[in-house]
Structure formats: C-alpha cells, structure tokens
Amino acid sequence: MNRILILMYHIVAEPQSTQEARYCCTPQRFEAQMRHLQETGTRLLTLDQIADALDGHAEWPETGVAVTFDDGFADTFRNALPVLTRYRIPATMFAVSDLIGATNSWMSVRGFPQRRLMSRSELGEMSAAGFGIGSHTRTHPRLPELDAEGKRREIRDSKTRLEDMIGGSVTTFAYPYGIFDEDARRAVEDAGYRLACSTRSGFNGPDIDRYTLRRIEVFGDDNLWQLRQKIKFGTNDASALYPVRYYASRVSAWLTKP
Numbered sequence: 236m237n238r239i240l241i242l243m244y245h246i247v248a249e250p251q252s253t254q255e256a257r258y259c260c261t262p263q264r265f266e267a268q269m270r271h272l273q274e275t276g277t278r279l280l281t282l283d284q285i286a287d288a289l290d291g292h293a294e295w296p297e298t299g300v301a302v303t304f305d306d307g308f309a310d311t312f313r314n315a316l317p318v319l320t321r322y323r324i325p326a327t328m329f330a331v332s333d334l335i336g337a338t339n340s341w342m343s344v345r346g347f348p349q350r351r352l353m354s355r356s357e358l359g360e361m362s363a364a365g366f367g368i369g370s371h372t373r374t375h376p377r378l379p380e381l382d383a384e385g386k387r388r389e390i391r392d393s394k395t396r397l398e399d400m401i402g403g404s405v406t407t408f409a410y411p412y413g414i415f416d417e418d419a420r421r422a423v424e425d426a427g428y429r430l431a432c433s434t435r436s437g438f439n440g441p442d443i444d445r446y447t448l449r450r451i452e453v454f455g456d457d458n459l460w461q462l463r464q465k466i467k468f469g470t471n472d473a474s475a476l477y478p479v480r481y482y483a484s485r486v487s488a489w490l491t492k493p
C-alpha cells in the first residue's frame with residue numbers, strides 16, 4: 236500500500252463571497268476535520284518525513300496524511316494554528332515571499348475579496364512553533380508563462396528570502412495554481428528543494444516524482460464524510476457515486492484480466 240496523502244487547504248475563515256467559498260474552510264469545520272484525523276489514529280506526517288523516506292533515510296511510511304496550506308493567509312495563521320497545536324498535527328505553510336505582510340493581490344485582481352497575508356513576525360512565530368514554511372514563489376505567477384530566468388528568480392530567490400525571514404531552511408515548494416512545466420520543475424530541483432507539491436490529485440508512493448507530488452484539495456464545503464471519502468480513495472471527487480464507480484472499475488478490471 237502506497238497511500239501517502241497530502242491535504243491542501245487555502246483559507247481557514249468564513250467566506251466573504253461566494254467566489255471564494257470553495258477556498259474557505261470555516262474554523263469550526265477545520266477543527267472537526269483535525270479532530271477526526273487525531274481521533275481516528277491517522278498517521279500524521281511532515282513533508283520532511285516524506286522527503287526522508289524518498290531519500291531512503293527512513294522507511295516508506297505506507298500510509299499517512301500531511302497537512303499543507305497554500306498562500307500564507309493571515310486568517311489561516313490565526314484560525315488554524317491553535318487547532319493544529321491543540322491536536323498536535325504537523326503542517327506546512329507555503330508562503331509568497333514578496334507578499335509577506337501584504338495582501339492576496341493575485342486573487343483580488345480577479346474579483347476575490349482582499350485578504351491579508353501573514354506578516355514576517357507571524358511567519359517567524361509559525362516556524363518557531365515547529366511548523367514547516369515552504370515557498371510558493373515570490374509573487375504567485377503562472378510559472379510556465381515566464382522565461383527560464385524568470386522562473387529561476389521566482390523559485391530560487393523566494394527560498395533565500397523566506398530563509399532570511401525565518402532564520403531556518405526552506406526545503407519544500409508548491410507551484411502557484413498547481414501549474415508547472417519542465418523548466419520550472421528543473422528550477423525547483425536546482426534551487427535545492429527536497430520536494431514540490433502540485434495540485435494533481437492522488438496518493439503518493441515511493442516511486443513518485445518528488446517534484447510533482449500529488450495533493451488532495453479540501454474544499455470549503457466538504458463535510459466530514461467527504462473528507463473521509465477523499466482520504467480513502469485519494470481523489471478530489473467526494474461525490475456519493477465515486478465509490479460505486481471506483482469499485483465497478485476494479486471489478487471490471489478483474490473481469491477483463493487475461
């Protein structure tokens with residue numbers, strides 16, 4: 236079984252518009268989800284533990300869940316951190332280095348509500364509390380639209396800037412919008428990151444490309460049943476019909492075996 240799952244959250248706060256509802260997990264819902272992970276004895280992993288296993292420095296964990304947040308929202312810091320601390324759940328925040336203490340300008344230009352991003356002191360506090368800080372580039376661009384040097388600047392320089400801010404190492408990366416091309420992937424590897432997260436859904440096994448790890452997106456209106464479905468099947472599709480289709484495809488694969 237190679238069922239390492241990486242959960243992806245964005246904003247832990249009440250949505251301010253219908254447009255952002257998909258990205259907003261309410262604090263009550265988030266707490267119920269974290270309590271569920273803890274109460275069900277889910278093995279919780281840091282991204283560094285996954286990197287250690289990919290390096291062969293640790294045994295592959297077989298199953299486990301890692302929690303990640305994209306973008307570095309101040310609301311996520313304020314609302315999620317106490318919950319993660321209470322339930323002793325490790326997590327990584329992917330921050331946009333040049334927008335620390337600013338706002339989510341890449342979203343507000345598209346009509347999303349303006350939200351504050353974590354300040355430098357909040358970032359430092361999160362890091363000092365033992366949570367991982369990863370890079371989500373300098374300015375949240377669509378990486379494939381940049382030339383090779385532009386990609387390198389976003390990927391390499393965000394790492395050093397964030398490292399200066401937290402006084403520690405930044406070893407993990409997440410592609411903005413989940414999009415990348417071969418140049419971007421290579422720039423992540425060349426910059427010295429240990430791994431990178433995409434937004435492709437699915438489980439991760441020991442043979443996964445460490446620079447395109449899969450993640451499962453937790454949508455703002457996902458209830459506990461849907462979260463359980465996502466964890467069980469490693470898919471963003473938590474509709475009631477998914478298990479039916481999943482088992483039907485396995486039966487049909489078995490029936491058509493040579």
Ligand SMILES: [Zn+2]
Binds near residue numbers: 375412
């Ligand atoms: Zn993002």
